[in-house]
Amino acid sequence: MKALDPWGSEKIEEYEEIVRKFGLQTFNAELFPSPNRLMRRGLIFAGRDLQVISECIKEKKEYYALTGIMPSGDKLHLGSKMVVEQLKYFQEHGAKTFILVADLEAASTRGVSLEDARRRAKEFHIPAYLALGLDPKKTTFYFQSENREVMRLGYEFAKHITLNEFRAIYGSADPGRIMAAVTQCGDMLFPQLEKTMPGIIPVGIDQDPHVRLCRDVVSRMKSKYGFVPISSVYHKFMPSLDGSMKMSKSAPGSMIELPEDPVSACKKLKNALSGGRNTLEEHRRLGGIPEKDMVFELLRTHLIEDDKELARIHDEYSSGAMLTGELKALGCELMTTFMNDFTQKLEKARKQVDKLHWLS
């Protein structure tokens, strides 16, 4: 198995192998009081130093949770939704919450100006994160390009990393990636400049190399800063609707965007990979296969909160009582409700942006 690639787009199936190979900790929902939907259903599957964060929650010690917004484009994907839901969980369980806007990275990658990147973040990405449930009063925002201490840490870390180490972690090394990686490490740790404390980064498993590099740097510079190594928690990827890869903008017909017109989303669900049988007779006799069905996957990951309700649908579908068309109709109905609700909240959140707590 090769190195994880934070910049790649392949589907990752061997989650257990990843846990083993990269020395991750398997996620145990019992560590966390009132686990959320993603935690309960195994969609959160691994992490690093999770017991440290568990202890902070249970003993009401200070800690922080941090994630970044890449302000390119004018849509989110469902992976971002999972990150926000994790962040929300930690925010509701005592974490100081930070969201950085990676304006430098966006401007350099996507060919937009820095001003455009920042405007997009304020007009769309930040309101969208709020619409997904973050408490604006309890969240601190900053632009990467304005955070001098992050830049300073990035510079300093760069001097303590070798090319070979970078290559061992990322599988390759080039100047652009190095610069992005050390800056991200600065982001992950800068809240500890004020006070050393544990922190957790909720993120897709493909981002583990950044966490690993950063933990290496922390241990190397322990005597100078005394930083607590960063904890992380990883979600699995949403598969694309045809089941062939991880959901990605490179196959727009196979992904649901946020926001997306419900009519368009429902059309995509209709064409999604189904766990149904070839004929009605066969389906009634053998039952559908929820585990292969991308609409069921959407219900499980995003659209149905109640575990019992999800279990009921699982059983009805796998027994053959529920037909593929019925499952898709349910998916379409719930997706429509979700999208309409999201759009409403987004409008409301846009009015709050000027009142947010920005790091000065």
Add this chain to the structure above:
Amino acid sequence: MKALDPWGSEKIEEYEEIVRKFGLQTFNAELFPSPNRLMRRGLIFAGRDLQVISECIKEKKEYYALTGIMPSGDKLHLGSKMVVEQLKYFQEHGAKTFILVADLEAASTRGVSLEDARRRAKEFHIPAYLALGLDPKKTTFYFQSENREVMRLGYEFAKHITLNEFRAIYGSADPGRIMAAVTQCGDMLFPQLEKTMPGIIPVGIDQDPHVRLCRDVVSRMKSKYGFVPISSVYHKFMPSLDGSMKMSKSAPGSMIELPEDPVSACKKLKNALSGGRNTLEEHRRLGGIPEKDMVFELLRTHLIEDDKELARIHDEYSSGAMLTGELKALGCELMTTFMNDFTQKLEKARKQVDKLHWLS
């Protein structure tokens, strides 16, 4: 011959070979009206695209000159003085003048805080640059960490440079150097974001790799920005007072600092490598060798402005009419005058710092 090393400290003797190997242009003082002391005396020996700047001066076209301050320590060395004198020349010949404070680089290299680096720049380095003759009204200053566009360009450039290219230019590659190099390239070019125009970087020859990398990047990204490739002009290094290497903080007894107590400086001159003969009789008969004499080198490079006066001393010394002790006494006298003058101007410049033109 190996690659030039901007981070090294060796003495460079093969200036002609460097010109040839790295495709530099030999400096021709006739390109520049009223050439300054360094230009007239061959201490400025090479550059890149010098005719472009010559044309700007002669035809009164817009161009800029830029250099950086590394705000570590509380002394300058004489190499910085040469850079400032070059900058002053271009400023007096129509260049928009920029001085950046490399606070990020200083903080990450020297283990001082960002605040300390910035305070030092304001309390010492910037006043010292002014004391050496820059016009505070015509110079624009900025802190690297506050210049978002520089950071943004650095990020973008990093994505257009390969490790192999970096290695070919610098002889090696590591994350810290890569980060410093792409940021410096951002510095060199950011004045052109407002309006594309030629710009010149006066700097020690060891910094040519940064210029080369930056010119490569410019040509690569021509279609996006239309930047004019940066010009550069290089000075030779001051040799250390024992003549063994380039003047450097690693051999403090062999370098003159700015400022330095004149008594201490004179003591160093007394011990400096001499071009005198072993005995008085021999000296009178064969004459001294000014080219080997480090005190004469200081007169030539820094302490005597008038060419005729310098020629007179050269002739008297090489004819044997002037003794080594006399040359050293003259050096001490001129050095004392220079240091006292510098210290006075430094005090005065300190009061101007708050009124400078800072980039916002």
